[in-house]
Amino acid sequence: MAAPDSAPHGAAHDGATRGPVRVAVLGCGVVGTQVVRLLTQQRDDLAARVGAPLEIVGVAVRDVTAPRAGVDPALLTTDAEALVARADLVIEVIGGLEPARSLILRAIAAGASVVTANKALLAADGPTLYAAAEAAGVDLYFEAAVAGAIPLVRPVRESLAGDRILRVLGIVNGTTNYVLDQMATEGLDLSTAVAQAQQLGFAEADPTADVEGFDAAAKAAILASLAFHTRVPLELVHREGIAAITADDVAWAARTGHVVKLLAIAERTDEGVSARVHPALVPASHPLAGVHGAFNAVFVEAEAAGELMFYGRGAGGAPTASAVLGDVVSAARHRVHGGLGPVESTYADLPVLPASAALTRYQVRLDVADRPGVLAQVSAVLAEHGVSIEAVRQAPQLVAADPAADREAGPGAAASGAPASLAHLIITTHAATDAALSATVAAIAELDSVTRVVSVLRVEGA
């Protein structure tokens, strides 16, 4: 790329020059290392696909002395700002809000295109980045920010641009999927499964962003915004993590033909759009139930296309780098041949509804007195609140009387200790609002015959 550093937006797109495209990499952790490796090892292939060589002009890090396999130490620099000023294309894989945001804005202002994997930043402040890129006439690509290696952003933004997306539903956080999968297949409790995920590198030392659903919520906000051509701010994404999911929940899910999954859901109805992240019971026969380990899978339902599914590795250095490099090729081709990728599309500007407006089915588990008339009482409360029952199941022998014991030992161990006077009631409702369900459950908890509301979980994908 022969354009000078100070070139305004137009200059890079004339397409006349075929000099190298100068690439700066910001961050050299798990993803950055793989990005540099692929840029180096596949240099010739990338040059052929772009139409010009990609030249790494530097890799910005905090500490140049830390060892990084396969990365030329001469490329390392701690001066990210100076590096950005020398690049035509900036790859941001630092993560987090700052300094990522400032560096991206600086790169855009200097006329560079940007490829980022930063879901947190996009969800928190995407419109600022989009607006800056559009004003500067440069590309802003972010395939790697959602579902790692899985092509999802491009299909949603481009392949389905002629269709009307109705619903996006998927597993977009590999860490929690690994944890829930281990709970289901190995019978672990949450904390043990999280500790195991940390040992294997699937979870951070501080697992909050994953376990509490922050990571998935950021991705849900991004996907909902793209799918519905509407800005869906992160604050309006309903978020529940998996911290409250017990071994008991997972065991009962299996017993009722379900699997517990943390889902990100974006929906469009006649009233508007909504996005939410929460654990849910998924029928064992549903394809999402078969997504194991740290894999991701996303269903997209569109009016004309029908149901589509995308499956693959949602995290990890090499898979994420694959998504980054795909974007790099697109952005670099535009530098060389002209053109510009998709810009922010918010024309639809649909109302963003609170998740409480969403209709979902629920499974409610109760410990109740094992005597005639209890089901009639409970059913009456549901009816009063307009919540209709799909199925009820009673399981007297599988219940622990002591909630704490239940939580720790799971239902299997509880069989011997359960007093004969208690029964376990599993109620599956038809679709109801969160508000109706909450009011119903509160009223049920007040009943004399109800000892305890053990759990309330949504049912999705039926």
Next chain:
Amino acid sequence: MAAPDSAPHGAAHDGATRGPVRVAVLGCGVVGTQVVRLLTQQRDDLAARVGAPLEIVGVAVRDVTAPRAGVDPALLTTDAEALVARADLVIEVIGGLEPARSLILRAIAAGASVVTANKALLAADGPTLYAAAEAAGVDLYFEAAVAGAIPLVRPVRESLAGDRILRVLGIVNGTTNYVLDQMATEGLDLSTAVAQAQQLGFAEADPTADVEGFDAAAKAAILASLAFHTRVPLELVHREGIAAITADDVAWAARTGHVVKLLAIAERTDEGVSARVHPALVPASHPLAGVHGAFNAVFVEAEAAGELMFYGRGAGGAPTASAVLGDVVSAARHRVHGGLGPVESTYADLPVLPASAALTRYQVRLDVADRPGVLAQVSAVLAEHGVSIEAVRQAPQLVAADPAADREAGPGAAASGAPASLAHLIITTHAATDAALSATVAAIAELDSVTRVVSVLRVEGA
């Protein structure tokens, strides 16, 4: 689009004009009708996404008097050539080689961008179309040509452009998948299942293109060419259809933990690339085994991304129209804002190997004399030919002596009629070449103790 009909390639891409993009639709069958419907019903959305209205200037048909639901009769014309000359963007959904090819070339020569769903034409003469489009500086998009609504062409060409694709393996023909699925789930024989597919509109009156694998082979050629940046001509795609698959094959597949699927496979090895279409036994636990009815699913394995899967509707009017419209938005955006989609990429120019070089596992079923020493004889022949055995299973009671009876009645019905002196031998080999396996099977057939080679099927996806 205000550019005159005779505008050379550059003119359409200056991006200054925001007049309507004039769209011509060639063909108004199942897909064309849905394309026109979506262009009409989603007019406002499409205009917002493109940045300019899409104006249908005409729909070319053979017979303007045939009724077409939802299509304004005033748009219909039999003069496709004149229509093409009035368009900025031509959607070709006629199918077949002519007049589709001539009309597309005429459109390109007149400076129009082209979106086509025509797999047969692309596989047979893609390079001519690509070259014409590149010379004219217009777009040639064809997402709908492979796997219907499933975004696959764009992910392979763009999202994975920074990665190295090693293998593509999938179900890309919905008709044969429906037929095989019905054989497996309902126990139908092939001709009955095909007749049923015809009644339901899943198969053409002449089902040859689907049943004999021509349709899948065209898609395999297209996918292999895109995945490996190498022209893979249709003639070099090994093609076997499902015509020889019997109810017995399907029943034995189930008995050995498999499902029969028609697969399209494109592979890259150190020696080169290859593409093939054939029925294969897929383990029941493999995700492709769970692809039912007329659905399609494609696995893509790339060096950095790992394994990805794409799933959805591979055919049908609305799903195919969704893919067409996605391409239309991309091409129209380029007309309005400048830029150009990906062009043919053949720089890798890898050797295209015959499918006989591919290594696959096989399952060979034999009727043999039920006496000691037969397995030793058969094993010796395999060893002589360097084909290694993974597993052998013997099933004396499930075999029909009469091949014709076997073929018609299936193994279940054969139990009572089988002479006690016959046994059924099911041999699964380790990976072997087609040539080695063919020579082995020929030699086995010569053995006195072998009554009949019942079937030879590849095993994939293990």
